[in-house]
Amino acid sequence: MAKYVAEVLWTLKDGEDFGKGRYSRGHTITFDGGVALAASASPHVVGRWAVEAAVDPEEMLVAALSNCHMLTFLHRARLAGFLAVRYHDTAEGVMEEVRPGRMALTKVWLRPVITWQGAEPTAQQLDQLHHEAHDECYIANSVKTEVVVDAR
Incomplete structure (x- = not known):
């Protein structure tokens, strides 16, 4: 079994009113490797109390x-004998109400554009590689969100 650690730290700032909800949602996430990330609630969720330049949980889930x-x-492409030299994805997720008062990221689109060196996979092989990757992805196996791969 593997273990993963993330430290999340938020502190109320002088002049903020926690009781009235008037406080910054900005905080820091530090990962066990030492990388620190500025984080916040989404501006779509808390408006002006968000830190727009920071990463929000919804963006982190899409990125994950x-x-x-x-x-x-x-990994699957390498095992199949292909040489990928660039992979660029502009992923996008949508949040929707799933029942009264309950929101969820319901769908995430992955839009990878891959550059190959040498032999390129056929459309069928590419679809198969994406299918295998989706089936084996730990994060996709951990969420209810629909993940759609729109490979170009």
Whole structure:
């Protein structure tokens, strides 16, 4: 079993009113490798109390799905004998109400564009590689969100 650690730190700032909800949602996430990330609630959720320049949980989930798919895809492509030299994805997720008062990221689109050196996979082989990557992606296996791969 593998273990993953993230430290999340938020502090109320002078002049903020926690009781009235008038406080910054900005915080820091530090990962076990030492990388620190400025984070916040989404401006779509808390408006002016968000830190727009920071990463929000919804963006992190979209990025995690894209990142996991990419890493798994590159592994599957290598095993199939293909040489990928660039992988670029502009992933996008949507949040919707799933029942009264409950929101969820319901769908994430992955839109990878891959550059190959040498022999390129056929459309069928590319679809198969993406299918295998999706099936093996740890993050995709961990969420209810529909993940759609729109490979170009």
